[in-house]
Amino acid sequence: MTSVSTGRAVDPSRRAAPHPGLPRLIPGVITDLREHLDRYGSLPSLRRRDARGAFFDAVDHSGLRGRGGAAFPTARKLHAVANGRRGAFVVANGAEGEPASQKDSTLMRAAPHLVLDGALIAADAVRAGTVFVVVDRNDVMAFDAMAAAIDQRRAAYPGGPTVELVGLPSRYVAGESSALVNFLSGGPAKPMFVPPRPYERGIRGRPTLVQNVETLANLALIARYGADWYRGLGTADEPGSVLVTVGGAVALPGVYEVALGTPMSTVLEVVGGVTEPISALLVGGYFGSWIDAAAVDKLEVTHAGLARAGGTLGCGVITAFPASRCGVHESVRVARYLAEETAGQCGPCVNGLSAIVGGIETLAAGRPAERTRADVLRWLDDVSQRGACHLPDAVVEFLRSALDVFGEEFSRHELHWKCSATDPEPLLPLPDPATRDWGWR
Amino acid sequence: MSRLVVDFITCDAHGICAELLPEWITLDDWGYPKLHTGAIPPELLPHARRAVAACPTLALHLRDH
């Protein structure tokens, strides 16, 4: 097979597949196109039918799932868009709306060409003429890294699909796929009522493949090295590696690439261990849930494993929460932030979330009215699954797990006893109030 | 197998659906509909269709699957 990129022969070298181990996605910072091609070889073209078939086979067998949080099988969306109406679009989702997550930003800064490769091979597969690369407009470093990479590509391979870089309002729900479609169609970055889903009817009514940037980087490797190589890491059900953002009371917080199936205790060792006793882990970010620290030894980093523990891997945020801080205060802070991030479209979300946050603040302040706790629990039931997007569900999962894991601390607060925390500093990252983005366009 | 779904972006809490189909739809504290989950029983289908047609903002949908 000839080696070409975006349909043009460029580099006759086709690298032999490297060892399937780590690191796969971020071996270092590679922003130069030459250096990128030296390491990975050029991207195959899917113009020939056999190459196209081989690519779809590889994605099918790879078992790749989305890294944007929902872990949806990538092959299914890819087939749906490829078999849909002509004139499809591809969207590389680098929105990273989750304040505690840094993995997409880190990936775009360290491996922008791998992300672009993934978007281009996806465009080739679904025959899209336009690729949108969407980055949080407050994330200047990632935006600039992608802009520079796109410029290098344009110079090296004129022709090929149009690649457009777009800065997205820095809002929690703006990275939801129908919100991206809304924004890229000229509307506000607010979710829309689905179905039809973007892969059925997206931008300008055309099938639109929205994939997280980490998913696309994996796709770029699968296109080159195949499914067997890809499955050389991870578990049978959840193959490959995953980028995690580890924070809180750990020695070396940051973004790490680990094999799926890695025990949580190993992840905590890799980051230098915890720096003080922890009471809980927050796994999955604010779309995730609190898990009692006592369960850490039983956890493994897979979607299924964390689901068994009542949690979720989501977009890979793992925060070690120190026992010195107050889980009640933190949960109230984050719940208030999430409620403020409502797109203001759905009655249960607009009314329910602010009522829930009001109630939970009352519980935290102490001596609540007798019915407050029951009201909060009922509203949590009520807003569940009742929005155009899953923002209300994020609040429900987050607070239900908080009420469970920090149950004793909630009781102390409600009885107006002294909060057991010794360190009043807030810990969980939230947007800086000075630069907070309140816009939708 | 028909299911009722609400488009909460267009729903304005008129509450007519809950009046026409109280067996299946109640209202939350703010007047927005809460639906039972699962397939509508055949005997309620005519009422469900009426509720869909009566919604002033066309926010209630009957889906077959």
Ligand SMILES: Cc1cc2nc3c(=O)[nH]c(=O)nc-3n(C[C@H](O)[C@H](O)[C@H](O)COP(=O)(O)O)c2cc1C
């Ligand atoms: C409220 C909400 C916010 C989301 N924000 C993001 C985001 O910032 N980045 C992202 O990649 N996916 C986000 N998603 C998931 C996307 O809707 C979509 O599933 C994903 O981008 C698909 O790519 P994947 O299959 O490669 O993961 C969000 C979903 C919801 C419900």
Ligand code: SF4
């Ligand atoms: S559920 Fe909330 S955030 Fe999501 S679309 Fe509706 S109003 Fe907007």
